[in-house]
Amino acid sequence: MGRHPNWMVTQTGRPAMRSPGRPPIRREVGRAFWLKVAEGLSSEEAGIAVGVSQAVGSRWFREGGGMPPFSLAPSSGRYLSFAEREEISLLWAKGHGPRGIARIIGRSPSTVSRELRRNAATRGGKLDYRASVAQWKAELVARRPKTAKLVENERLHDYVQQRLSGEVCRRDGTPVGPAAIPWTGRNKPYRRDRRWATAWSPEQISHRLKIDFPDDESMRISHEAIYQSLFIQGRGALKRELVTCLRTGRALREPRVRSRNKPQGHVTADVVLSERPAEAADRAIPGHWEGDLIIGTGRSAIGTLVERSSRSTLLVHLPRLEGWSENPSVKNGPSLGGYGAIAMNAALTASMTMLPEQLRRTLTWDRGKELSGHALFTLETGTKVYFADPHSPWQRPTNENTNGLLRQYFPKGTDLSRWPAEDLEAVALALNNRPRKALDWRTPAEVFEEQLRSLQQHGVASTG
Secondary structure, three states, rough: OOOOHHHHHHHHOOOOOOOOOOOOOOOHHHHHHHHHHHOOOOOOHHHHHHHOHHHHHHHHHHOOOOOOOOOOOOOOOOOOOOOHHHHHHHHHOOOHHHHHHHHHOOOHHHHHHHHHHHHEEOOOOOEEOOOOHHHHHHHHHOOOOOOHHHHHHHHHHHHHHHHHOOEEOOOOOOOOOOOOOOOOOOOOOOOOOOHHHHOOOHHHHHHHHHHHHHOOOOOHHHHHHHHHHHHHOOOOOOOOOHHHHHOOOOOOOOOHHHHHHOOOOOOHHEEHHHHHHHHHOOOOOOOOOEEEEEEOOOEEEEEEEEEOOOEEEEEEEEOOOOOOOOOOOOOOOOOOOOHHHHHHHHHHHHHHHHHHHHHOOOOEEEHHHOOOHHHHHHHHHOEEEOOOOOOOHHEEHHHHHHHHHOOOOOOOOOOOEEEOHHHHHHHHHHHHHHOHHHHHOOHHHHHHHHHHHHHHHHHHHHHO
């Protein structure tokens, strides 16, 4: 005599479940992993923090496209947790009945009875309650698979895809751009052509739908839903390779906190922009400078210094060091590209010490590591260094504007190390002799000369 074909359905009160194989990681572990990522940890560090290997953490992050595939909100407590299921399993093995278990864990007897029946393991031919299997079954049944809107609505799908990845064409409709480039699954190619696309951002697409289809509510989608369709595998709406049409070209979404928490140990509380003297902001007193690098190919660079009051420009020569392109690079070794911390300090010090002491009060820089030795620079020059806030180029407006002017002479994608110091001085001279509207059509050189004469007169008067 064999069992009735539907004996398990009769016993558990639930339709037969086809086993998908090994039970997946518990939802609470996955939630803890993504919360660690949201705090700024790398995928490998987050994996170790929740008790899995670095490879598993990296795989979870990659499969999720850098986005958590489920809500990170804490459980409401309405449903049994894994800890409660472990308690039920132990008490059931000790011979406690459903009512006794319910009293101990603080749940309804019907909840415990239903749990023991519906989520029991049945592979051994009888009902055997185990916490891990019960948790797996509960999470499997709790899923609410929802078809993506871009899958259901073909018209909406075509609209989004066309605005995101459509071809760039001439007025006569002829497509233009580089030849088709295969997508490798990685971020945008380095120093290679990228596919030319119409490249509307998901936010632009989302808001434009309301203008193009004001009376059709079915033609609505949020920008976040478009991002999820691109980054999260298994959504089935948009192909993953369309991430190349995003302006960043990233294959994985970068968590916001991680992008903000990049190491910047050289920026301490006493050198942030809010600590800079108020006199530097109004441009009334000379001697306050803004600085940055303009970068070329092959790790070449030129340092730029601009005085806020006169707009006078100094260009800092940063030659490559001995051994560049000859010796293999050494991890954590000295930077031979010309703008490592040591080389940068030496070049900046040589440029600033040519100025009178009264004209080198402060220097405002971005957060680049090239000025991580700012304390030594301040000691040698007397110029106090302050760092702008992250991603805030408008806090160094004079320098940013000057860097734009300098690109006329030093275009992006060119080798900047080939220009000797004499050529840089000639370019700075040309820039400093252009009349400026902000200076009532005087030149930076003229204003700077006035500042020098004023300092000399005050110096003579003070010594008399």
